[in-house]
Amino acid sequence: xxxxxxxxxxxxxxxxxxxxxxxxxxxxxxxxxxxxxxxxxxxxxxxxxxxxxxxxxxxxxxxxxxxxxxxxxxxxxxxxxxxxxxxxxxxxxxxxxxxxxxxxxxxxxxxxxxxxxxxxxxxxxxxxxxxxxxxxxxxxxxxxxxxxxxxxxxxxxxxxxxxxxxxxxxxxxxxxxxxxxxxxxxxxxxxxxxxxxxxxxxxxxxxxxxxxxxxxxxxxxxxxxxxxxxxxxxxxxxxxxxxxxxxxxxxxxxxxxxxxxxxxxxxxxxxxxxxxxxxxxxxxxxxxxxxxxxxxxxxxxxxxxxxxxxxxxx
Ligand code: NAD
Numbered sequence: 247x248x249x250x251x252x253x254x255x256x257x258x259x260x261x262x263x264x265x266x267x268x269x270x271x272x273x274x275x276x277x278x279x280x281x282x283x284x285x286x287x288x289x290x291x292x293x294x295x296x297x298x299x300x301x302x303x304x305x306x307x308x309x310x311x312x313x314x315x316x317x318x319x320x321x322x323x324x325x326x327x328x329x330x331x332x333x334x335x336x337x338x339x340x341x342x343x344x345x346x347x348x349x350x351x352x353x354x355x356x357x358x359x360x361x362x363x364x365x366x367x368x369x370x371x372x373x374x375x376x377x378x379x380x381x382x383x384x385x386x387x388x389x390x391x392x393x394x395x396x397x398x399x400x401x402x403x404x405x406x407x408x409x410x411x412x413x414x415x416x417x418x419x420x421x422x423x424x425x426x427x428x429x430x431x432x433x434x435x436x437x438x439x440x441x442x443x444x445x446x447x448x449x450x451x452x453x454x455x456x457x458x459x460x461x462x463x464x465x466x467x468x469x470x471x472x473x474x475x476x477x478x479x480x481x482x483x484x485x486x487x488x489x490x491x492x493x494x495x496x497x498x499x500x501x502x503x504x505x506x507x508x509x510x511x512x513x514x515x516x517x518x519x520x521x522x523x524x525x526x527x528x529x530x531x532x533x534x535x536x537x538x539x540x541x542x543x544x545x546x547x548x549x550x551x552x553x554x555x556x557x558x559x560x
Pocket of ligand 1 (some may be wrong): 258259299414
């Protein structure tokens with residue numbers, strides 16, 4: 247990676263990824279793009295261009311203008327929002343990905359796009375979910391993610407595009423708010439714990455999902471993109487995870503820092519159904535073996551850091 251174009255760069259991941267990459271590869275070499283502009287550091291600290299990922303022409307023009315050698319394609323509609331607007335989600339997630347892959351093919355760039363634990367479904371083994379397993383998701387988000395994994399494989403085998411990808415778990419962070427996923431509760435809970443001392447969870451007790459703290463997710467993207475291609479067997483959809491917990495467990499961890507914190511439940515049937523169709527915990531051993539994936543944060547250290555950082559921000 248030397249000159250990097252990021253789509254959806256002002257979202258939860260892109261807001262932090264853009265800054266981290268600018269620190270490593272140089273500010274002028276990381277081109278942030280999104281369908282909207284704001285006054286965030288990601289938009290202001292280096293090149294920024296308005297790019298709607300459903301517009302192939304503009305994406306190609308921007309990629310050529312900056313002579314990029316890497317495309318990190320983040321723009322997508324997330325799980326809960328996609329269930330509310332399934333046709334829109336299919337169009338955005340699939341045409342955006344095709345356009346980004348076509349641009350990568352034309353300019354012979356490296357390519358990254360995230361898949362998700364949402365690519366698994368109700369018939370997938372729930373515990374220690376293997377890298378290769380049954381994948382029949384029951385959500386539009388999951389359907390676009392499985393199709394996306396296959397498309398990225400196809401562009402590698404058919405057109406020799408250096409495509410790489412990760413199946414992210416729910417990501418926990420304090421810079422940009424999450425964009426409408428099923429695991430968003432694990433971020434909201436921190437904001438509410440600090441602001442009001444209580445939180446109402448829309449996911450039911452006993453519902454386990456994989457999660458990861460954003461610094462580990464950013465390192466995983468960079469480590470995968472810099473990995474020796476000869477070592478990559480599963481290029482496009484490595485299982486990675488750092489922790490698996492249920493709502494009552496993160497609440498108990500927060501209580502260690504905010505003793506009066508209280509949580510109640512008002513389960514949202516739509517997001518609960520999505521959560522129940524996802525694994526309890528996935529097996530990241532292929533990522534560890536092929537490119538040395540590791541995480542620095544677990545539930546305890548993530549909670550401590552989130553509370554410290556968020557208290558300062560709020
Ligand atoms: P987000 O919703 O926070 O950000 C998405 C960004 O895309 C937004 O800034 C939005 O303005 C932009 N966007 C929307 N439509 C666009 C369009 N037509 N053209 C260009 N930009 C557009 O999402 P995120 O959490 O940063 O996720 C990024 C990627 O990571 C997605 O593919 C998502 O599926 C995947 N992922 C995220 C998580 C997570 O927990 N955040 C977990 C698994 C996978």
